[in-house]
Amino acid sequence: MINYNPKEWFTFIFRIHRGDTVRQLTPMLISLSVYVALIAFLELEVFKLGENSHLKNITILHGMLGFVISLLLVFRTNTAYDRWWEGRRMWGTLTNNSRNFAMKINALLSSSDTKHRQFFNDMLVEYAFALKRHLRGHQNNSEVFASTIAVEHDVHKPNHIAKLIFARLNQLYENKTITGTQLLLLNEEFKTLTEVCGACERIKNTPIPFSYSVFIKKFIFFYVMTLPFGYVFSLGYIAVPIVVFVFYVLASLELIAEEIENPFGVDNNDLPVTQMCKNIQKHVGEILSL
Known part of the structure; x- marks a missing residue:
């Protein structure tokens, strides 16, 4: 377990430790960046889809599902923390x-x-x-x-x-x-x-029921993979870092929950x-x- 001073904000922001989710997700973040850039290139340069394309309306679906996925992740992290605290x-x-x-x-x-x-x-x-x-x-x-x-x-x-x-x-x-x-x-x-x-x-x-864990991972995957189809029209190539950041936030919450739900191991966030x-x-x- 990492001992730290919760009042040191800037130390947290610029500190990268062994269990940081950035390190674990780096390969997927790079792959996702290439994927979003490819979608943007095809829509803007190859097919030259304009504002009249129906694909831009997919952002409405993302707005609706964003609330659902946030509820699922809140429940997931709360359940994992309850297990950590009970331990x-x-x-x-x-x-x-x-x-x-x-x-x-x-x-x-x-x-x-x-x-x-x-x-x-x-x-x-x-x-x-x-x-x-x-x-x-x-x-x-x-x-x-x-x-x-x-x-x-x-x-x-x-x-x-x-x-x-x-x-x-x-x-x-x-x-x-x-x-x-x-x-x-x-x-x-x-x-x-x-x-x-x-x-x-x-x-x-x-552990958390298998079906529930699989559903969350699939939900995050398909949610993020469809984001660039609609947001490229309004953001252009800036959609690349935006989509990558959204995926980082959602996937990090799931990774943190997975780590703390068994608090007796040797991970950085496990009990001492x-x-x-x-x-x-x-x-x-x-x-x-x-």
Whole structure:
């Protein structure tokens, strides 16, 4: 995720970063420029179509459809941002829940019980990092511990870690280290771990419906490809940059929506989940005095 000062207008205007839509769309912008210039040349120089041509009336259709396509893109970007924001809420919940869990464990365990303190510290931290790797589609070795949890490649690692945490809580209850009431108190924090994981999986694994995504792309394509037929009569060759700019605006909105609808990746606009995991590691360690 890019950290920035929203008040620096001129910096934004002249800054081009790796994920900028201009770079992604450059080949299509060049191709579209050639296409519009060819249409203008054929209408003005070859066929010499004048103001009496019926093609100039196609601009009426573009005016009507422009409102429709704007509504579609607004809905598209709002839906994508809602997914991005829900992902941020879920990771905020995981951070707060890890702190609360650590605070309760710290109060319930004696200061000399370093074994159990270390276990819960390691498991809470590793759960966050394992969830991050799970959402990004891989389960490499832990970035935090040398050999904390060894599981099979196809095992759901966050679930495995949650299972180990609850097994240890149950062991503390059976050993009468904690009471039944205290176990129920900790269970509320434990339950949130899997709820956050499930919500993040829902965001990642449920993209926008295929038909809707295809329709928007086709709509933008045919809308832009027919623009020069009517606007060449009133704009001449100036229609080339105008049509290219219209396409850039419409396509950029779709590209931005595609990028942020899965906020757990490594794109510039994705959530800084690695930094959130490190914050959890720092705060849980401080609470448990490790």
